Amino acid sequence: QVQLVESGGGLVQAGGSLRLSCAASGRTVSSYTMGWFRQAPAMEREFVAAISRSGARTNYADSVKGRFTISRDIAKTTLYLQMNSLKPEDTAVYYCAARGAGTVVATRGGYDYWGQGTQVTVSS
16 A cells, blocks of 8 residues: 655746655655656546656656656655646646556556645736
8 A cells, every 4th residue: 555645735826836746654665666747627537747767768758748747755755846837728737646566557557556635826
């Protein structure tokens, strides 16, 4: 079992920045591939970014490339998402997810554990 708790969401003006955190606990959490997804009202949950167990490999949705950066700490128990140059269309609930397999994937079904989510609102 892995427990995930997100934090760091809030209200920010367009062009601003936010840093999301996801505290992970449970056995062998460092061996999990981690990812961020988001869900806007009346929309499907969509992939944002993912990072491998070691942190050496990352993958991003085209919509956030060059603006968002995913990372994990040395102990690999906390996942981060640095979000810069935020746009109103980035407004959504952001979810942290963990995957037991080692490959970095962008599909929602590929993840085994999910956090409760944190709201990010970007005003124009």
